[in-house]
Amino acid sequence: MRIDIVTIFPEFFGVLDVSLVGKARQGGLLDLHVHDLRSWTTDRHRTVDDTPYGGGAGMVMKPEPWAQALDALLRPDGSSTLVVPTPAGTPFRQTIARSLAEHDHLVFACGRYEGIDARVFEWAAARSTVVELSLGDYVLNGGEVAAMAMIEAVGRLVPGVVGNPESLVEESHEDGLLEYPSYTKPASWRGLDVPDVLLSGHHGRVATWRHEQQVERTRRVRPDLLPDA
Ligand SMILES: Nc1ncccc1[N+](=O)[O-]
Numbered sequence: 089m090r091i092d093i094v095t096i097f098p099e100f101f102g103v104l105d106v107s108l109v110g111k112a113r114q115g116g117l118l119d120l121h122v123h124d125l126r127s128w129t130t131d132r133h134r135t136v137d138d139t140p141y142g143g144g145a146g147m148v149m150k151p152e153p154w155a156q157a158l159d160a161l162l163r164p165d166g167s168s169t170l171v172v173p174t175p176a177g178t179p180f181r182q183t184i185a186r187s188l189a190e191h192d193h194l195v196f197a198c199g200r201y202e203g204i205d206a207r208v209f210e211w212a213a214a215r216s217t218v219v220e221l222s223l224g225d226y227v228l229n230g231g232e233v234a235a236m237a238m239i240e241a242v243g244r245l246v247p248g249v250v251g252n253p254e255s256l257v258e259e260s261h262e263d264g265l266l267e268y269p270s271y272t273k274p275a276s277w278r279g280l281d282v283p284d285v286l287l288s289g290h291h292g293r294v295a296t297w298r299h300e301q302q303v304e305r306t307r308r309v310r311p312d313l314l315p316d317a
Pocket of ligand 1: 222226
């Protein structure tokens, strides 16, 4: 999978050179490129924003630098997916991460200020699949933090990125439920003991207990996730 990121803060993504995503990059599983939007400006001040039509506070990102950048990055055959992190987007969920992990080319448009001129997405929709996604109902200063989270959630699902694919299955939200509590040695720690069933060696009972824990925790913390919610 190729991922291109367009941002006015390219240094923000230096962290993607470490940990799993970093290894996947070195291993060629994730072909990740970060681009500075200002590379596609032509004026001396490398201007990327201007005042909003209709008035109001803040600045809006100009359309032309974005069109130049996307013209350079979107595949001519229309097979690219343009991911736009925005609080006005569809809530980003594990199901969306899984579907994005199937795509061959993702371009992340990280907006700043009050956002990007809306015509950019109309224009881009004629040459790519445009997906506006929200990380959550709060306001960040730009799309970079959200893009980072989405790239990690998607990147780790790309086959080969996570060593043991088994570990991708038993996780929160993978099966619609929150994950069960986990324990490791010592069996007794500061007066707190690991549940006996986990020491029983009886795999069937362990699986039943774990599922019960998932349902109980989901009902307590995220009743909205339960089917009969
Ligand atoms: N919440 C957000 N705030 C600013 C930019 C993007 C955002 N998001 O959720 O993707």
